[in-house]
Amino acid sequence: MGPKRQPTLDEVAARAGVSRSAASRVINNARHVSQAKRDAVERAVAELGFVPNPTARALATQQVGAVVLALSHHDPAQFTDPFFAQIILGVNAELEKTDLELLLVLANTTQGQARLQRILKSRRADGVMLMALRGDDPLAALADQHDVPVVFGGRPLHGEPRWYVDADNRGGSRLATEHLIGLGRRHIAVITGQLDTDAGASRHRGYLDAMAVAGLSPSRVEHGDFTEPAGAAAMTRLLAAYPEVDGVVAGSDAMAAGALRALKAHGRSVPGDVAVVGFDDLLTALHTDPQLTTVHQPVHGLGREMAKMLLSLIAGEEPHPLILPTRLVRRASA
Amino acid sequence: MGPKRQPTLDEVAARAGVSRSAASRVINNARHVSQAKRDAVERAVAELGFVPNPTARALATQQVGAVVLALSHHDPAQFTDPFFAQIILGVNAELEKTDLELLLVLANTTQGQARLQRILKSRRADGVMLMALRGDDPLAALADQHDVPVVFGGRPLHGEPRWYVDADNRGGSRLATEHLIGLGRRHIAVITGQLDTDAGASRHRGYLDAMAVAGLSPSRVEHGDFTEPAGAAAMTRLLAAYPEVDGVVAGSDAMAAGALRALKAHGRSVPGDVAVVGFDDLLTALHTDPQLTTVHQPVHGLGREMAKMLLSLIAGEEPHPLILPTRLVRRASA
DNA sequence: GTAGGGCCCGGGAGCGCTTCCAATAACCCT
DNA sequence: AGGGTTATTGGAAGCGCTCCCGGGCCCTAC
Numbered sequence: 078m079g080p081k082r083q084p085t086l087d088e089v090a091a092r093a094g095v096s097r098s099a100a101s102r103v104i105n106n107a108r109h110v111s112q113a114k115r116d117a118v119e120r121a122v123a124e125l126g127f128v129p130n131p132t133a134r135a136l137a138t139q140q141v142g143a144v145v146l147a148l149s150h151h152d153p154a155q156f157t158d159p160f161f162a163q164i165i166l167g168v169n170a171e172l173e174k175t176d177l178e179l180l181l182v183l184a185n186t187t188q189g190q191a192r193l194q195r196i197l198k199s200r201r202a203d204g205v206m207l208m209a210l211r212g213d214d215p216l217a218a219l220a221d222q223h224d225v226p227v228v229f230g231g232r233p234l235h236g237e238p239r240w241y242v243d244a245d246n247r248g249g250s251r252l253a254t255e256h257l258i259g260l261g262r263r264h265i266a267v268i269t270g271q272l273d274t275d276a277g278a279s280r281h282r283g284y285l286d287a288m289a290v291a292g293l294s295p296s297r298v299e300h301g302d303f304t305e306p307a308g309a310a311a312m313t314r315l316l317a318a319y320p321e322v323d324g325v326v327a328g329s330d331a332m333a334a335g336a337l338r339a340l341k342a343h344g345r346s347v348p349g350d351v352a353v354v355g356f357d358d359l360l361t362a363l364h365t366d367p368q369l370t371t372v373h374q375p376v377h378g379l380g381r382e383m384a385k386m387l388l389s390l391i392a393g394e395e396p397h398p399l400i401l402p403t404r405l406v407r408r409a410s411a
Numbered sequence: 412m413g414p415k416r417q418p419t420l421d422e423v424a425a426r427a428g429v430s431r432s433a434a435s436r437v438i439n440n441a442r443h444v445s446q447a448k449r450d451a452v453e454r455a456v457a458e459l460g461f462v463p464n465p466t467a468r469a470l471a472t473q474q475v476g477a478v479v480l481a482l483s484h485h486d487p488a489q490f491t492d493p494f495f496a497q498i499i500l501g502v503n504a505e506l507e508k509t510d511l512e513l514l515l516v517l518a519n520t521t522q523g524q525a526r527l528q529r530i531l532k533s534r535r536a537d538g539v540m541l542m543a544l545r546g547d548d549p550l551a552a553l554a555d556q557h558d559v560p561v562v563f564g565g566r567p568l569h570g571e572p573r574w575y576v577d578a579d580n581r582g583g584s585r586l587a588t589e590h591l592i593g594l595g596r597r598h599i600a601v602i603t604g605q606l607d608t609d610a611g612a613s614r615h616r617g618y619l620d621a622m623a624v625a626g627l628s629p630s631r632v633e634h635g636d637f638t639e640p641a642g643a644a645a646m647t648r649l650l651a652a653y654p655e656v657d658g659v660v661a662g663s664d665a666m667a668a669g670a671l672r673a674l675k676a677h678g679r680s681v682p683g684d685v686a687v688v689g690f691d692d693l694l695t696a697l698h699t700d701p702q703l704t705t706v707h708q709p710v711h712g713l714g715r716e717m718a719k720m721l722l723s724l725i726a727g728e729e730p731h732p733l734i735l736p737t738r739l740v741r742r743a744s745a
Numbered sequence: 746g747t748a749g750g751g752c753c754c755g756g757g758a759g760c761g762c763t764t765c766c767a768a769t770a771a772c773c774c775t
Numbered sequence: 776a777g778g779g780t781t782a783t784t785g786g787a788a789g790c791g792c793t794c795c796c797g798g799g800c801c802c803t804a805c
Contacts, residue, residue, distance in 0.1 A: 082558075083532065085791055096755040101793060109753055128533040132475065133791035135466045136760045143514075153500055157493040157694060165515070166487055173522045178535065180477070181515040183503045192507070198417065199462045201512065305698050338700060360491060364639050366672060366700075419761055430785040435763060443783055467761030470790045 084125040093121035104129060144172070144204045144387060145180040147193050149216055151271070154304060156183070158331060159359045160376055164208060164230065167380020175388065177203070190216060197223040204387045206230060211273060226390035230383050232275045240390065242382040242399045246276050246356075249372035249403030250283025253326045253354040256370070256405055258291045262324035262352055266297040268311040268336060270328035277303070280328045280356060297322065301332045308335025316343050323351055324411070330355040330362045330371055337365055337410065352411035367409030374403045418459040427455040438463060478506070478538045478721060479514040481527050483548055485605070488638055490517070492665060493693045494710055498542060498564065501714020509722065511537070518550060531557040538721045540564060545607060560724035564717050566609045574724065576716040576733045580610050580690075583706035583737030584617025587660045587688045590704070590739055592625045596658035596686055600631040602645040602670060604662035611637070614662045614690060631656065635666045642669025650677050657685055658745070664689040664696045664705055671699055671744065686745035701743030708737045 090100035095114050102110045103118040110118075121127070135141045146168055150156045165181075172179055180202055184193050196202055197219065208230035210217055220227035220238055229241035257265050267284045270277035281298070288295045297319045301307030308327055312335065315322055327333035333355030337347060345351050347367055355362055355371035362369035382399055389396045424434035429448050436444045437452040444452075455461070469475045480502055484490045499515075506513055514536055518527050530536055531553065542564035544551055554561035554572055563575035591599050601618045604611035615632070622629045631653045635641030642661055646669065649656055661667035667689030671681060679685050681701055689696055689705035696703035716733055723730045 083534065086793095087791080097792085098755055098757095098794075099753085102754095105793085107794095111753065114754085126532075128529060130791055131533050131535050132466060132469045133760090134793075136470050136762090137791080137793040139760075141466065146515075154694060156500060157496045159491040159493070162491040162496060166490060166517070169515075169517050173520070173526070176526075178526075178530070179515050181480075181499070181503075181513050183500070186507070188507045192510075192512075195462060195510075196512070198460075199465050200417065201465050305694075334698065338698065341700065360488060360639075364668065364672065366675065420763095421761080431762085432764075432785060432787095433783085436784095439763080441764095445783065448783090464761055467790090468763075470792090471761080471763040473790075 083130070084127045086127070086129065089118065089121045089125055089127045092125065093117040139200075141201060141203050142176065143178040143180050143202050144206065144384075144391075145182050145193070145196060145202045146206045146208065147182040147184045147189075147216070148208050149184045149190075149210055149214055151185065151211065151302065155302075156185075158303070159361065160357060161208075163359070163376035164380040164383075167377040167382075168206065168384045169380075170377070171381045171384035171388070177388075184216060193219070197225050200225065204228070204391050206383045206387055208383075210234070210275075211271070226387060228383050228387045228390065230379060234273060234275050234278065237398075240386055240396065240398060242379055242386060242401065243275075244374040244379060244401050245403045246279035246374075247283040247286065249356065249374060249405075250280040250326065250328075251287045252283075252403070252405045253356065253372050254284045254287035255291075256354060256407075257324040257326065257352055257411060258287065258293070260324070260348075260352055260411065263293060264319070264321045265293065265324035265326065266299065266315050266319060266322050267295070268299050268301050268308055268315070268325060268327045268332050270301060270303040270332070272300065277328055284326050301328065301335075303329045303331060305331045305335040305338075308332030309339040310335070312336035312339035313343070316340075316345070325351060325353040327353060327355050330357040330359050330369060333369055333371065333410070334361060334365050337367075337369075348409070348411050354405075354411045358406050362406075362408070365410070370408045370411040371406055372403050373406045375401050417464070418461045420461070420463065423452065423455045423459055423461050426459065427451040473534075475535060475537050476510065477512040477514050477536050478540065478718075478725075479516050479527070479530060479536045480540045480542065481516040481518045481523075481550070482542050483518045483524075483544055483550055485519065485545065485636065489636070490519075492637070493695060494691060495542075497693070497710035498714040498717075501711040501716075502540065502718045503714075504711070505715045505718035505722065511722075524550060527553070531559050534559065538562070538725050540717045540721055542717075544568070544609075545605070560721060562717050562721045562724065564713060568607060568609050568612065571732075574720055574730065574732060576713055576720060576735065577609075578708040578713060578735045579737045580613035580708075581617040581620065583690065583708060583739075584614040584660065584662075585621045586617075586737070586739045587690065587706050588618045588621035589625075590688060590741075591658040591660065591686055591745060592621065592627065594658070594682075594686055594745065597627060598653070598655045599627065599658035599660065600633065600649050600653060600656050601629070602633050602635050602642055602649070602659060602661045602666050604635060604637040604666070606634065611662060618660050635662065635669075637663045637665060639665045639669040639672075642666030643673040644669070646670035646673035647677070650674075650679070659685060659687040661687060661689050664691040664693050664703060667703055667705065667744070668695060668699050671701075671703075682743070682745050688739075688745045692740050696740075696742070699744070704742045704745035705740055706737050707740045709735050 090097045204226040210233045217233040229238045299311035301311045358373035424431045538560040544567045551567040563572045633645035635645045692707035
């Protein structure tokens with residue numbers, strides 16, 4: 078540990094021979110300061126190594142200078158998904174342009190949710206980004222209860238929040254399914270994520286859309302939870318219950334990877350016997366064998382747009398909800 | 412958005428018919444308050460839904476109520492590694508017991524580093540956990556420059572910080588290598604992480620230790636950067652330069668997974684032709700084919716211990732550096 | 746020549762909380 | 776009963792910053 082106390086604005090003012098108000102003005106480069114004083118203050122700041130105390134500033138301005146990113150995942154294993162890392166990266170990228178700090182809240186436990194509530198009530202942050210709600214999430218009501226802007230990442234299952242950023246899950250999943258159909262597959266099954274999740278439900282719906290349009294019966298559905306093991310388990314069940322399956326659309330890359338693993342274990346070739354397509358297009362989609370054909374969603378962009386939207390809300394603007402496009406990325410698995 | 416201003420302590424005091432000092436005392440459940448007043452205040456708090464303003468409190472007590480976790484990774488892809496997620500999870504688990512908030516700082520860019528500096532200078536946090544330094548990291552000197560406790564996760568390459576938590580990288584890697592030797596392998600190569608990283612260098616050294624003890628020549632070394640693609644590339648180079656290779660110790664699970672992929676692409680069987688062992692024992696080690704024999708390091712525990720150490724520093728104690736044990740987990744790849 | 750109007754400037758009142766302190770009140774012991 | 780503790784209590788002084796305001800000053804326009 079090093080030096081002692083940081084200098085205060087008063088000390089800067091004293092050294093520069095001006096009033097504290099004047100010093101404050103040059104710090105915030107406001108008007109009504111002569112060039113002479115401005116220089117004097119700036120010199121003093123440099124000499125003293127002054128950095129304004131954010132706490133004091135926050136108290137005076139009623140602006141904290143921090144926003145929270147709250148992640149509400151189901152369980153630790155899920156948090157481990159690179160998806161969240163990408164979101165964080167995206168949010169951070171946007172925040173780096175400002176001087177807002179990022180408060181991370183893992184709101185999956187009751188503990189965490191209480192913490193988030195407390196943060197909002199006590200105005201410990203200027204805004205909140207809320208990601209990945211479970212369907213029944215009590216957090217969903219949060220936006221209305223406090224005088225703090227809240228941006229949702231993905232939509233809660235019920236009710237449409239005032240501000241959110243989402244990916245076109247339904248459209249993307251439809252694209253994926255249509256691709257399999259175009260490949261001549263006729264026994265196409267789906268492995269869903271949690272259906273009490275908007276992403277899970279919407280992707281499932283996209284699959285149904287495409288099947289209906291093609292006049293195919295939505296052959297078979299197995300449920301997972303977006304994770305690799307769940308994908309493998311679902312695929313195994315699928316193989317047993319519906320051996321003629323020749324196409325699988327999975328609700329996430331991780332589940333698709335699991336499906337690939339199960340298929341290999343059962344001696345089915347991909348895409349020869351069964352074509353599979355994932356959803357997300359995370360880096361891991363490149364590391365499977367064969368490489369995954371998947372629906373790309375701009376995860377990093379999702380994070381960025383959430384941050385942007387929150388920033389504009391904080392600035393007092395009135396942004397519109399945003400749905401980011403998804404697109405099919407053709408690789409080897411389908 | 413909902414209700415207006417939060418009530419202040421003065422309003423609580425007024426409603427309870429006591430002085431602000433008294434109210435403050437019961438909020439912080441300090442002594443010297445009669446039971447009667449205590450009850451009155453508590454009732455008022457409940458009725459008004461009062462939550463103390465952390466900013467004001469911070470200003471008065473000179474304690475921010477937040478700590479930062481700074482991650483200094485090389486590039487975005489690296490941050491995506493579940494390793495970091497586990498660290499965050501561990502840190503969070505420990506922090507949940509307190510009412511400290513978690514500030515996340517991605518300190519890989521110059522931007523991020525400057526931000527971290529600013530946070531320290533302006534005392535925007537009560538402590539810092541600093542993770543994953545590159546060897547030359549300017550952040551390493553941070554601990555001495557500010558009057559804020561700093562705990563390192565992993566050691567910087569040069570100099571030993573006063574407080575750190577690390578895993579027994581060298582010992583673990585030695586274990587891994589010895590395992591291959593015990594299996595009868597004699598042409599054992601190593602795929603290292605960045606050597607300008609303590610983890611990278613130490614794991615390399617552990618390999619050299621074991622080889623030396625066994626009287627084997629450290630046949631071949633290829634360098635990677637801890638990521639999957641780097642592992643695949645290194646393995647490919649290895650195969651070309653050293654075709655008789657029959658064992659590989661990789662500096663991370665991700666690189667081991669990459670190696671597996673490359674081996675398969677070149678038609679080598681695992682562990683038949685080549686046995687490979689990873690390092691980390693993240694969930695992904697279970698999802699490779701074959702499942703990865705690897706060195707387990709308690710990543711979640713690493714996060715927890717960092718947080719614990721920081722907490723105890725903040726409490727004014729004098730904790731000791733900590734090196735967490737690693738152990739070999741035998742699975743299918745070796 | 747003087748009434749405005751702009752620009753500078755410093756004083757001072759907060760922001761919402763903690764905490765020191767001096768003043769009272771309650772209690773103990775011999 | 777009296778001296779000495781020990782508990783309460785509210786007043787008031789900050790913590791370090793922002794920002795409103797009123798007072799000077801100088802310049803322009805009539």
